Amino acid sequence: MSAPILTKDPVVKDRRPRRPRAGAPHLPDGEFGKNLRRNITAHGFLIGAVLCFAFFSWYPIVREFLLAFQKTEDGNVSWVGWDNFVTVWNDPAFGQAWRNTLWFTVLALILGFVVPFVTALIINEFRHGQGYLRLLVYLPVMLPPTASVLLFKYLYDPGYGMFNEMLGVFGVPAQQWLQDPDTAMLSVVVASTWMNMGGATLIYLAALQGVPGELYEAAELDGAGLLRKVWHVTVPQTRLILLLMLLMQIIATMQVFIEPFLLTGGAGPEGSTTTVVYLIYQYAFNFNNYGAAAALGLLLLVLLAGFSAVYTRLNRAEQD
């Protein structure tokens, strides 16, 4: 806190008349008119995007909250309080969907978080062919997910699929993959990781380039081996990026839909790949129960809002 200004500061005195107060007598008319015109122009530039946001983002957000407490029957909307939540809660698929989604998130974190980081570490070590390796890793990200997912569906086929053929080379017996409730989710996660790891890998690579080499030298003087260098230098140095990516991945994987939807028809064997978002989809578009879909969506939103808030705060810290 600065002390109150006791001396007459010419700068402060100078600033006062410029404050654009409407109707203030010392304000020249031209100034006010100019300001108004500037604002009209500025809002004119904004209006298109604002209308799109109003219709397709802001209003749907409000509506999501309304829908969750409403019931629509034959076009009649009525308030039902927490009924939709009770319906959703009592659905036997509810628990399974959350367990599956959590399981998917855990698997996707083990695979989808570690694999890109290790990949980036490996690529970063090479003095040749980095461009080629980067290109390879990012290639699947550019494919339409429909194409990659259907492609994996064929690769997973127990009969003519390439996965069993390749594992057969190493003497591993044929697996049922997507048809087996035990391996279905894992198969979905492997496909998902292949499809999506490119972006994370490139971001890690950029972060690794910022790790000062002297730190590695210092660690070597202390006799640190490869793994210790990764653990004590690389990881702490890229900590913020790693944390941000972790949060982003949790947010993204909790919303998984297309992979189970296309690979196993959504539910999978014995419901082993039913996810929360698939359940939302089912309520809304198969059962026409928008209220239940919105209630379930709201639960997901509340859960993910926490992660989002942390992410936004950290991201802002990183940008500054």
Added chain:
Amino acid sequence: MSTRTLISPAQLARPRGKALYWVCFALVVVLFTLAFLGPLYWMVSNGLKTTQEAVQTPPTWVPGSVHPENYQRAWEVMDLAKLLMNTLYYAFGALAFQLVLDVAAAYSLSKLRPVLGKMILGLMLATLMIPATVLVVPQYLTALDVPIVERNLLNSPWAIWLPSVTNAFNIFLLKRFFDSIPKELLDAASMDGAGPLRVLWSIVLPVSRPILGVVSIFAVVGVWKDFLWPMLVLPDPSKQTLAVGIYSLATSVPENVLIASLTIASLPTLILFLVFQRNIMSGLTAGGLKG
């Protein structure tokens, strides 16, 4: 350009280190090629097999006989020309809408600074915190009956174009880039009597070419890759995108033809990527963390 990484240069300079480096390098190159190009090779080659060979156990690594006509069959049977044209129409329409409306909004927020501008930007960025899939249901209901104007957008390209504008991340990227353009440059132009539109057109846009390129590529690729939203709002098969159309026809055509169509659907974005890979990759990392 040798920056110091995990393994010390001294270790690498030794004969043993050198040998180990090249062995590892060869191994990684082979492994990565197999892992990332392998499925693509499988896709292209299975599109060339006969239906019988495509589903035989054990699978073949190299097609026994080559049938490029499968690609032609896929093109005709699945009406890929139509789907491709639809997708292009939606993608470039969305690009046009995003370029005009998002650039205008970002310019206004960055340089014209209207009353409540900060709040509007905040509200836009807040949408990034809402999980996208949660909004699909209310968004769908909005498209079904847009409030006030009371239009049904189902099966119309507007259902793709208008929501694509609500890309807060693009607006944020553009605004940050515009923020970095020196104020003096714009002031000099307005001193010469240029209006805001003129300043945007002749000064801001020319210097913003890199970021406009990145935003454009992501806009087109975004529409190309999207699945759930176009599946919901474009139920008419003749209006569908490639991604949705292929999915809805997947069970009615033989495997080899379907796989050939997957290749065709993947080609445009792959080519786009190979041509613009430098811009895409730099945009990805410059654009912060949103992959």
